[in-house]
Amino acid sequence: xxxxxxxxxxxxxxxxxxxxxxxxxxxxxxxxxxxxxxxxxxxxxxxxxxxxxxxxxxxxxxxxxxxxxxxxxxxxxxxxxxxxxxxxxxxxxxxxxxxxxxxxxxxxxxxxxxxxxxxxxxxxxxxxxxxxxxxxxxxxxxxxxxxxxxxxxxxxxxxxxxxxxxxxxxxxxxxxxxxxxxxxxxxxxxxxxxxxxxxxxxxxxxxxxxxxxxxxxxxxxxxxxxxxxxxxxxxxxxxxxxxxxxxxxxxxxxxxxxxxxxxxxxxxxxxxxxxxxxxxxxxxxxxxxxxxxxxxxxxxxxxxxxxxxxxxxxxxxxxxxxxxxxxxxxxxxxxxxxxxxxxxxxxxxxxxxxxxxxxxxxxxxxxxxxxxxxxxxxxxxxxxxxxxxxxxxxxxxxxxxxxxxxxxxxxxxx
Amino acid sequence: xxxxxxxxxxxxxxxxxxxxxxxxxxxxxxxxxxxxxxxxxxxxxxxxxxxxxxxxxxxxxxxxxxxxxxxxxxxxxxxxxxxxxxxxxxxxxxxxxxxxxxxxxxxxxxxxxxxxxxxxxxxxxxxxxxxxxxxxxxxxxxxxx
Numbered sequence: 034x035x036x037x038x039x040x041x042x043x044x045x046x047x048x049x050x051x052x053x054x055x056x057x058x059x060x061x062x063x064x065x066x067x068x069x070x071x072x073x074x075x076x077x078x079x080x081x082x083x084x085x086x087x088x089x090x091x092x093x094x095x096x097x098x099x100x101x102x103x104x105x106x107x108x109x110x111x112x113x114x115x116x117x118x119x120x121x122x123x124x125x126x127x128x129x130x131x132x133x134x135x136x137x138x139x140x141x142x143x144x145x146x147x148x149x150x151x152x153x154x155x156x157x158x159x160x161x162x163x164x165x166x167x168x169x170x171x172x173x174x175x176x177x178x179x180x181x182x183x184x185x186x187x188x189x190x191x192x193x194x195x196x197x198x199x200x201x202x203x204x205x206x207x208x209x210x211x212x213x214x215x216x217x218x219x220x221x222x223x224x225x226x227x228x229x230x231x232x233x234x235x236x237x238x239x240x241x242x243x244x245x246x247x248x249x250x251x252x253x254x255x256x257x258x259x260x261x262x263x264x265x266x267x268x269x270x271x272x273x274x275x276x277x278x279x280x281x282x283x284x285x286x287x288x289x290x291x292x293x294x295x296x297x298x299x300x301x302x303x304x305x306x307x308x309x310x311x312x313x314x315x316x317x318x319x320x321x322x323x324x325x326x327x328x329x330x331x332x333x334x335x336x337x338x339x340x341x342x343x344x345x346x347x348x349x350x351x352x353x354x355x356x357x358x359x360x361x362x363x364x365x366x367x368x369x370x371x372x373x374x375x376x377x378x379x380x381x382x383x384x385x386x387x388x389x390x391x392x393x394x395x396x397x398x399x400x401x402x403x404x405x406x407x408x409x410x411x412x413x414x415x416x417x418x419x420x421x422x423x424x425x426x427x428x429x430x431x432x433x434x435x436x437x438x439x440x441x442x443x444x445x446x447x
Numbered sequence: 448x449x450x451x452x453x454x455x456x457x458x459x460x461x462x463x464x465x466x467x468x469x470x471x472x473x474x475x476x477x478x479x480x481x482x483x484x485x486x487x488x489x490x491x492x493x494x495x496x497x498x499x500x501x502x503x504x505x506x507x508x509x510x511x512x513x514x515x516x517x518x519x520x521x522x523x524x525x526x527x528x529x530x531x532x533x534x535x536x537x538x539x540x541x542x543x544x545x546x547x548x549x550x551x552x553x554x555x556x557x558x559x560x561x562x563x564x565x566x567x568x569x570x571x572x573x574x575x576x577x578x579x580x581x582x583x584x585x586x587x588x589x590x591x592x
Contacts, residue, residue, distance in 0.1 A: 053566035382513035386487055387456075390568060400488045416488045416510060445453040446461070446513075 043337065043345045049426050051076040051333075062396030065328055065438075068255035070216055070422030071400050072266045072376050075330075079270055095295055095312075100422045109321050112328030113311070119331050120261060120278050121252040127284065129277040129314040130324055132401045134243045135165040137277035138210075140290040140314060141239060142169035145260075146331060148288060149237075150207040152178030157206045157236070159184045159192055159222075160412045161215045164405040166241050170210070181284035182206065185414065190218035190367025198229065201234035209238045213245035213261075217404045217420065218367030219350070219375035221245065228257040237283070243267055247345050247424070248373045250339040253278055265323065269424075270330035274323035278316070284310035291316040334425070342425045346374040349423045349432060356436040357421075363439065366413055374423030377404070380439065383446045385417040391442045392419075397435055456513060459521070468553060469523030471506045482581030484573050489515045493581045496548040502526050502534065507578065514565060514574035521558050522578045525592040529588055530567040538579045545575050 051054050052074045057064045072242055085290055086108060092101035094109045117125040131137045145167075148287055150156065150245075157169045160183055170181050182200045186191040191237060192211070200206065209231040214221050231238040239260035242251060246263040253261050259281070265274035279287075288309055293316035298306040307313045334342065353376050357363055362381035389401035400420045403410045410416060421435055473494040482491045489511030496504040505527060506521040522541075526534045536554050544550035544559070548566040565575040 386489075386512040386574065387514070388572065390455065390571060391452055407488070410488065416549075441452060445456055 043425065045428055052426050053077060059396045060394055065397040065434050066426065067423065067431065067435060068398045068400050068433045069424035070420065072272065073247065073269045073424050074426065075269045075271065076316065076333050077348065078271055078333050079329045083271065083326045086322055086325050093318055102288060107320060108325050109319065113325040115328045115331040116276055122278055123254060124281055126310050127278050127281050128131040129311045130322065131275040131277055132273055132318050133264040133275035134262045134434060135239060137275050138165050138241070139169045140277055141260055142173045144287045144290045146173045146179070147177055148343065151177050152179065153178045155182050155205050157182045157184055157200050157209045159185045159211050159335045161190065161218060161220065161406065162243065162410050163216055165211065166210055180282065185426040189369055192218045192222050194226070198230055201230060201236055204235050205237040206234065206303055209236050211240065213240040213242045214373050216244050216376050217406050217409055218369060218374060219372040220367055220369035221371040221373060224256045224258065232257065239350050244373065244375065249343050259283060265327040265330065267332060268330055270327035272325045274327045276322045281310065289313050289316065293317045346423055349427055349429065350374045352429050353421065353423065353432045356432060360428050360436060360439055366418060375420060377397065377418040379415055379418055380442065383442060385419040388419045388442055391445060392438045393440065395438045396437045455564045457564065458563045459558060460513060460517040463517040463520040464572065467516060467520040469506055469520050470508065473504055473506045477591045478585040480581045480584035480588055481576040484577055489574060489577060491515060491519050491578050491581050493578065493585045495585050500501065501528055502531055503563060512574055515577055518562055519578040522582065525557065525559055526540060534582070534586065537570055538583060542576055545548045545572050
């Protein structure tokens with residue numbers, strides 16, 4: 034691939050040394066962690082940022098009229114600036130901190146869904162969504178009377194753009210809510226084209242960037258998105274912190290999701306008025322330390338650079354597809370042109386759980402099951418798959434270890 | 448520390464997952480139930496028939512991993528010809544074997560002990576106990592009068 038030749042490269046050994054956990058042994062074997070799409074490991078700078086805050090600079094935010102509170106508020110709000118820069122948001126007030134992408138989606142479904150989507154109007158999702166982008170819409174449908182439309186994917190695991198257009202065409206879709214990268218197939222969706230299509234038919238677009246944001250630079254303005262959600266823990270940050278980005282004018286028009294402290298303008302016994310975004314959507318004491326940790330994670334990946342990360346992961350993915358395809362009886366799901374470092378597969382005669390257990394005994398961590406995408410499993414005609422997923426600290430050698438491990442699995446089930 | 452990666456997969460488990468003895472359905476049955484593990488999609492459907500206060504026939508259709516399939520099948524061996532009270536005692540003993548790693552000397556778990564290694568794999572406990580949950584439900588099933 035000519036574009037890879039000139040891409041910046043990673044100093045992989047230096048990067049691996051940044052992640053303390055990668056030196057651990059599992060079942061007395063060197064850990065080969067190929068489950069980063071579920072949750073990524075944390076670099077030392079993230080761990081240190083959180084510990085350092087607790088040891089030297091911690092109080093509640095936005096409230097205390099004292100030095101510690103002001104400094105902590107600065108650190109928390111500094112993390113918001115880092116997220117805004119990561120996504121190229123127009124304004125820092127467009128960044129809402131949530132618990133995770135799931136909460137971000139529920140926030141949109143509850144707040145935007147009940148006020149901007151009329152009963153009878155539709156939300157359009159795709160066949161390859163995570164449960165987090167299915168269940169909130171079921172709940173909204175049952176509570177509020179919207180309808181749910183499902184855009185097809187092709188057998189290669191790509192979005193069927195003709196079907197997306199067909200399902201938008203009557204102008205009754207208020208929101209296209211769709212993954213930016215499939216957690217099962219690794220497929221990148223053509224987000225900018227989808228946004229243009231949605232807007233042409235009067236729909237807003239929400240991109241679930243839980244996977245995509247980890248692997249490539251995301252520019253919400255260039256994509257012309259309306260909403261973007263992701264979780265911190267997949268981006269080398271801590272669990273318990275997630276992000277909702279939305280255009281400011283949309284956020285201004287949305288009511289709060291939850292009520293409580295920090296999200297109000299004024300409160301009397303009779304009524305409350307809401308603060309402006311982002312605080313309107315951040316009721317109660319937020320995940321202060323986790324936001325600080327996420328900020329450190331963003332600094333970390335930004336210093337490495339997404340050009341280098343994307344090039345490294347493209348190389349890993351090509352290598353992974355090559356060595357896994359060479360195993361007889363192994364079937365890789367999906368064959369999208371544009372795919373990231375997630376490879377789901379089945380092995381003839383061996384259930385995915387048995388694959389995972391036997392790999393685990395060799396120190397190799399993969400995920401097995403339906404990957405919170407049960408309807409997609411049905412669409413693909415499988416009950417469950419094993420999934421290897423790559424991160425910036427993954428090496429070709431680890432993928433070779435996976436291939437060797439899978440050959441041993443085949444021997445056991447011979 | 449055993450270096451055998453496959454110590455969980457005893458030969459009896461591999462035999463039964465490849466060639467189960469009790470796979471299929473019963474055409475005449477007085478109880479059936481499904482066991483479902485939503486975490487992984489494993490599913491077993493059991494059919495049972497009683498005669499003279501004892502379990503006279505059992506069959507299962509299992510779609511799942513080697514552990515679930517073998518557990519369903521070895522359960523079939525263990526419960527045939529037993530009374531309900533004996534079956535519940537076996538179920539309790541087997542579930543104890545999986546969750547604690549030990550089981551009382553009686554009732555005799557016999558071949559079910561081949562699944563004892565599952566105790567070491569917490570994320571797989573449900574694979575072994577799923578058929579027994581389905582069997583408890585099938586025994587309570589009143590819908591076939």
